[in-house]
Amino acid sequence: MKLAPAAIPYRAFQKATSLGITLVFVASIGAGIRIGSPAFLLLVAGILVAAVGYEIAYYKRFSYELTDDTFDIRSGVFSRREREIPYGRIQNVDISRNVLQRLVGLSAVNIETAGGGSTEAVIQYVTEFEGKRLQLDIRRYKRGESTDPDSTDHSERREPDEVLFEIAPSELALSGILSFDPRVPGLIIAVFSGSIPFVSPIIPVDAPPLVLMVIFAILLAGGMVLAWIVGAISAVVNYWGFRLTRSEDELRYERGLLQRYSGTIPFDKIQAMTIKDNPLKRRAGYATLAVETAGYAPGQASGRGSEAAVPIASRQRVEQLANEIAPYEQPMFRQPPKRIRRRYLARYLIALGAIAAVVYGLAFWFGTAAVPWYLLVVAALLTPIAAHYKWIHRGYSLGENHLITRNGFWSRETKLVAYYRIQTVLDTRTIFQRRWSVATVIADTAGSLSLLGTDAAAVDIDQRDAEQLREELTERLRDALADRRRQRAGGFEWLGADDTDPAAELADEQSPVESEGNAGRESDTQKPDEQTNTDRDDDSTN
Amino acid sequence: MNSLHPRIRIVWMLRAIVIGAVVGAVGVGIATAVEGSTTVAVGGAVLVIILGVIHAILRYRNWRYVVGEDAIYLERGVLTEVRTEVPLVRIQHVDSRRSAFERLVGLASTVVYTAGSRGADVTIPGLTPVEADGLRKRLKQLVIDADGEDAV
Numbered sequence: 001m002k003l004a005p006a007a008i009p010y011r012a013f014q015k016a017t018s019l020g021i022t023l024v025f026v027a028s029i030g031a032g033i034r035i036g037s038p039a040f041l042l043l044v045a046g047i048l049v050a051a052v053g054y055e056i057a058y059y060k061r062f063s064y065e066l067t068d069d070t071f072d073i074r075s076g077v078f079s080r081r082e083r084e085i086p087y088g089r090i091q092n093v094d095i096s097r098n099v100l101q102r103l104v105g106l107s108a109v110n111i112e113t114a115g116g117g118s119t120e121a122v123i124q125y126v127t128e129f130e131g132k133r134l135q136l137d138i139r140r141y142k143r144g145e146s147t148d149p150d151s152t153d154h155s156e157r158r159e160p161d162e163v164l165f166e167i168a169p170s171e172l173a174l175s176g177i178l179s180f181d182p183r184v185p186g187l188i189i190a191v192f193s194g195s196i197p198f199v200s201p202i203i204p205v206d207a208p209p210l211v212l213m214v215i216f217a218i219l220l221a222g223g224m225v226l227a228w229i230v231g232a233i234s235a236v237v238n239y240w241g242f243r244l245t246r247s248e249d250e251l252r253y254e255r256g257l258l259q260r261y262s263g264t265i266p267f268d269k270i271q272a273m274t275i276k277d278n279p280l281k282r283r284a285g286y287a288t289l290a291v292e293t294a295g296y297a298p299g300q301a302s303g304r305g306s307e308a309a310v311p312i313a314s315r316q317r318v319e320q321l322a323n324e325i326a327p328y329e330q331p332m333f334r335q336p337p338k339r340i341r342r343r344y345l346a347r348y349l350i351a352l353g354a355i356a357a358v359v360y361g362l363a364f365w366f367g368t369a370a371v372p373w374y375l376l377v378v379a380a381l382l383t384p385i386a387a388h389y390k391w392i393h394r395g396y397s398l399g400e401n402h403l404i405t406r407n408g409f410w411s412r413e414t415k416l417v418a419y420y421r422i423q424t425v426l427d428t429r430t431i432f433q434r435r436w437s438v439a440t441v442i443a444d445t446a447g448s449l450s451l452l453g454t455d456a457a458a459v460d461i462d463q464r465d466a467e468q469l470r471e472e473l474t475e476r477l478r479d480a481l482a483d484r485r486r487q488r489a490g491g492f493e494w495l496g497a498d499d500t501d502p503a504a505e506l507a508d509e510q511s512p513v514e515s516e517g518n519a520g521r522e523s524d525t526q527k528p529d530e531q532t533n534t535d536r537d538d539d540s541t542n
Numbered sequence: 543m544n545s546l547h548p549r550i551r552i553v554w555m556l557r558a559i560v561i562g563a564v565v566g567a568v569g570v571g572i573a574t575a576v577e578g579s580t581t582v583a584v585g586g587a588v589l590v591i592i593l594g595v596i597h598a599i600l601r602y603r604n605w606r607y608v609v610g611e612d613a614i615y616l617e618r619g620v621l622t623e624v625r626t627e628v629p630l631v632r633i634q635h636v637d638s639r640r641s642a643f644e645r646l647v648g649l650a651s652t653v654v655y656t657a658g659s660r661g662a663d664v665t666i667p668g669l670t671p672v673e674a675d676g677l678r679k680r681l682k683q684l685v686i687d688a689d690g691e692d693a694v
Contacts, residue, residue: 114657294657423632423658427625434623444658474613474627481631 003062006104007125012055016048023047064123066137071111073121085120087142089113091293094263095131102260107131111138114294114446135264139250142266161245161252164321165310175239175312176232178280209363213372239311244321251291251325269293271421271445272456273322275414277315282412287318291325294446328416331404333395336438336460343436343460344387352379396441396458396469401480403443403473405456415456419473420480421445427470429463439466443473543606543617546668551602553643553667558594562587607666609677609684614654616664628664632656633685638674650674654681 070084111121240257290309569583
């Protein structure tokens with residue numbers, strides 16, 4: 001199959017614009033090229049012709065095909081490439097359309113697999129209809145269903161997707177208000193720190209320290225407000241019209257105001273779920289949910305992390321949603337030993353000491369003696385409380401099918417990892433942790449957010465507990481895998497949706513609404529199907 | 543529990559010496575450029591080498607691994623001790639490789655890859671080439687036996 005013909009002019013336009021901008025830039029810095037001279041115009045015309053020519057060749061060369069078991073792409077003008085992606089390996093199929101593409105009716109389709117650093121199949125661009133058809137057909141081929149092109153439309157109508165979540169205007173507004181991107185102040189500081197030499201003459205260095213402090217505070221507050229506004233706008237633009245639906249074996253999302261995204265996440269490719277909140281959201285009873293797959297390369301998902309994140313919803317709704325995606329029981333968090341609070345206290349006091357040293361150093365440098373020591377004292381008095389809160393929000397819980405960990409006070413993350421998703425189990429002890437005889441146990445998954453170092457981790461637990469937990473996790477992983485294999489071998493009726501969480505499947509068939517408490521039932525219903533229950537005992541359910 | 547081949551210490555020490563030499567060369571270069579004294583640079587290089595040698599010895603002492611029935615277990619680390627458990631079913635592929643230093647002392651390493659994000663590649667250094675090859679083949683067989691469960 002071919003790309004949409006409209007892709008030729010669009011791509012050529014895209015390429016010519018970026019080249020044009022470069023040219024104008026080069027001309028404007030005075031490289032001896034005058035805009036408007038015949039030579040320059042000739043150059044521009046030449047570039048345009050070359051761009052169109054290249055795009056025509058690209059269009060002619062590019063073809064894709066859905067075969068019975070692979071998705072094939074042939075592409076390349078100068079160097080040709082043929083790529084076959086087995087359906088079973090496809091993680092996500094995403095469609096994105098920006099404003100311009102929507103005007104001309106084009107869609108970009110990205111197909112992700114777990115390997116590699118970048119998107120494995122980029123199809124730029126097909127018509128809107130073709131994009132949707134691709135998404136649906138890949139799903140159908142994955143299930144190994146009949147591939148008669150005439151029947152496709154009917155079978156799709158037959159099973160309407162169940163809407164899991166639809167963002168309400170109030171929630172969108174809230175997500176804007178409550179989203180504070182901590183990266184932005186850092187960015188602002190990074191950008192403007194270069195201009196300090198130019199600004200410093202304006203700042204009256206010889207002014208009394210109180211005035212200096214006020215100026216500094218105003219600058220800081222301004223930065224915060226700016227960061228907050230940027231965060232709010234980007235949240236609203238990103239999550240405009242967010243919708244999460246579920247079909248039999250996939251999650252689908254849609255979102256975006258300027259650039260419209262839609263994509264699919266097969267249930268059997270979900271690696272982990274994260275529920276995030278901060279003190280503000282906790283107070284108001286809200287939370288954020290992110291669903292991780294192994295498909296996305298780091299930083300690729302437009303810098304906002306996982307694509308299928310419910311930006312904000314009431315905590316209850318978020319938990320219900322997470323439960324529908326993968327049923328889990330209410331976690332009973334085990335906290336790190338109490339003595340660890342003293343470690344946090346020491347850490348905060350050391351940090352505070354460093355700040356005090358810097359402040360006094362600066363005061364000495366500028367020759368002012370008036371240091372706001374009372375602020376430091378207040379901060380020092382607050383450290384025990386901070387240490388306590390850090391401790392209180394830490395914990396892990398071993399559920400029936402999931403490891404649940406929780407960390408962080410300012411940005412608290414609760415991670416849910418199914419045992420059978422664990423890749424490796426690590427148990428680390430830094431030199432400081434050994435002093436307190438504690439350790440951190442990390443359950444590594446193939447998720448993509450994890451690349452930023454936020455794996456499910458039970459931090460600062462007692463070393464003996466850590467050892468036990470590590471062994472327990474590997475054991476549960478082994479048992480869960482054995483379970484799944486048995487189900488695949490024995491339960492032929494599950495083959496239709498072979499990898500889906502069986503509990504979720506069961507919930508679908510028996511009662512589409514209520515899905516809690518099925519985890520126990522599942523193992524019972526599975527028993528008659530078991531054929532190879534010889535090598536293990538059922539301790540995974542304890 | 544297996545420990546590594548004692549000669550791996552030589553590899554790590556050589557590495558420390560190279561790093562120390564580079565640090566020293568850069569330091570001396572800067573010192574001569576700004577016409578400062580070169581003692582600091584040389585001292586820094588010597589310090590790096592001493593620390594590197596101590597680190598190599600401790601690292602060797604703390605390294606343990608065992609290839610179990612269904613998982614590889616590793617214990618290592620000097621400042622931060624890390625224990626890793628890699629289930630065999632999760633192994634994607636296995637390399638055996640030999641760096642220049644390793645060839646010099648007649649050693650090899652085996653690298654085990656998983657789809658995980660943190661411990662995505664686990665290196666077992668300090669094996670004789672025969673051991674490394676044998677380990678690779680054994681792991682391959684174990685992984686095949688552990689069967690075609692999707693690793694991601």
